[in-house]
Amino acid sequence: MEQPKRKYRSSVQLQFAAYFAVLTIVLLALLNTYPLRASRDVVFSEKESSLMNRASVVSSSLALLDQITADNTRQVIGLLDVNNLDRVLVTDEAGKAIYDTAEGGEIPNEIARALKGEAVFTSKFDMEAFQSGAAVPVRSGGKTIGTVYIAEYDAEQAAIIVGIQHRLSTISITVALLALVIIFFSIRMMTRRITQLADGVRTVQSGDYSFRLELSGNDELTELGSELNHLTERLETTEAQRRxxxxDASHELKTPLASIRLLSDSIVQDTDMDSATMREFVTDIGTEAERLQRTTEKLLNLSRRDDGVQGELQNVDLRKAVEGTHRLLAPLAEASHITIHSQLDEGCFVRATEDDIYHIVFNLVENAIKYNLATGSVTVKVFREADKCLLTVEDTGIGIPEQDQPNIFGRFYRVDKARSREHGGSGLGLSIVHDAVTLYGGTIAVESVEPHGSKFTVTFPAAESESIESESAE
Ligand SMILES: Nc1ncnc2c1ncn2[C@@H]1O[C@H](COP(=O)(O)OP(=O)(O)OP(=O)(O)O)[C@@H](O)[C@H]1O
Ligand SMILES: [Mg+2]
Incomplete structure (x- = not known):
């Protein structure tokens, strides 16, 4: 039990930690590189335009000379504002230095390209300074008579950018640490709640249906917990009902079996038993066996119904179903001097199996006869109300106490056990009726005023006509 629990917890934690770590790294990488690159590019382009401009000014001033010499170059440059540049180099058309503020310095590669007529700019940033250079040709009379190269070493702007980078790094580290703490606590909290849920599921799985999760918060995990509580509640109810x-079923079967055993023992032990008594005992055994058979048939009927519709669905005429059961129940009614009245409208069809409709009508009318008073009456009505078909069974019998009315559709429930047993009842009839009515989308209600009788009203959705083709239920 302990092993999967730990595995589950660590894998969720690891997954979340990995997601957050990747996210933080990506964000920090962007924060540390993008602003730096952007500001460096701005400086590069600002340097390019400024240096190219200044190199062009020097070049066009030199282009006015007939010939570039060290002297006249020095004079021209002396007139221009080039003091803040780190190097000014002027070459002749062969690339040889004529004027160079960095005396003895190397001739940069840019000169060769400028001699071919290109204006060249280069710049690099090495965290200490921006080192930029611009080389342009000096052209006079359509010819390149020399080149101008100027260079600048800018440590100030570099220092600003490095400063920004340091500040960004400090912010990044602070953000990363803060994110780490937040991530750690949120993951811990979330996994704790998930673990609680998982523990809850395990507890319920082990059979403790009284377990309920304590819920707090208002998020998806709370919703999941509440669903688990509902599920457990249903399991608890179902389990209690099953037990x-x-x-009840064992008790119901035990009683007739005990009677049969007792009667048969008496026959076996009393060797002198006269044939009349023996006949009486055997008849009693038969009655008990019949009761057992009826109960088991009803139990089977209920258990089959739990699996849904059993049999062929058709548009069953309620009127015909009532007439059919009347014929079967007439002897029972006559024996108790009970009159059956009926008022059966035509055109009341219910989409169901014939067997189920028969069971519904039979059980209700049988009860109305069984729990009636001598010389009482039973009134059965079938009629339509809008898109509903109604069946009412009303009797002048003993009635059902109000406190028992909500329970009579439960399995094995009998108001007066002795009276029900007298009629061979097992308390399953109304349960079968209720399940069957519900299966076809109907409802059943009871009204009863002791001791004036009871009235059962069944409402079904009406099927349109008799002509719809029957279909087989899965
Ligand atoms: N019309 C009625 N008048 C008075 N009580 C009734 C009526 N119908 C049902 N009951 C009461 O409700 C109980 C449950 O009825 P139900 O039909 O489920 O069982 P039963 O008639 O005892 O046995 P079974 O129908 O299985 O043979 C009955 O035992 C009876 O006490
Ligand atoms: Mg009954």
């Missing part, structure tokens, strides 16, 4: 059902 109750098994216990």
């Amino acid at each position: 109750q059902f098994v216990s």
